[in-house]
Amino acid sequence: MGCKPSLSSSSLREGIYIPMVPLQKTYRITTHSIEPSGVVLYHIESDNVVVTKRYKDFKVFHQEMRLLIEDLPPLPKAGLKSRFKRNNVLMIQARKVRFQEFLDYVFAFDDEILNTALAIFCAVKTQLDDDDESW
DSSP: OOOOOOGGGEEEETTEEEEOOOOOOOOEEEEEEEOTTSOEEEEEEETTEEEEEOHHHHHHHHHHHHTTOTTOOOOOOOSHHHHHTTTOHHHHHHHHHHHHHHHHHHHHSOOHHHHHHHHHHTSOOEEOSSSOEEO
16 A cells, blocks of 8 residues: 555656656746836836736735744835835835745745735736626
């Protein structure tokens, strides 16, 4: 008696069993865009889907994760001073790096609740009608 791997998750090459490792899900901040109002949107790519999040979205998600994770990396500073230079390329790049560190830190936990929260944060939101929203 014993467990044998299924062929759907493996490959047989010349009689040799080669396990197929599923691709690791990743969340990468690939680029950014700036809305006409001046708001910077950070583009997060996962599974060939891109969603956009602004600083405020990261701030809310960070506050939620602080309830579950100790020693969470801090977000970049925000305030009146940064508001006047929010379209500064160096500041945007620095924020992208810090946001990526934050996402990587949350993702590094092998925890179903945290991974689900991260997947929801990076999900594509679609509007069905005025009263109902779907993710």
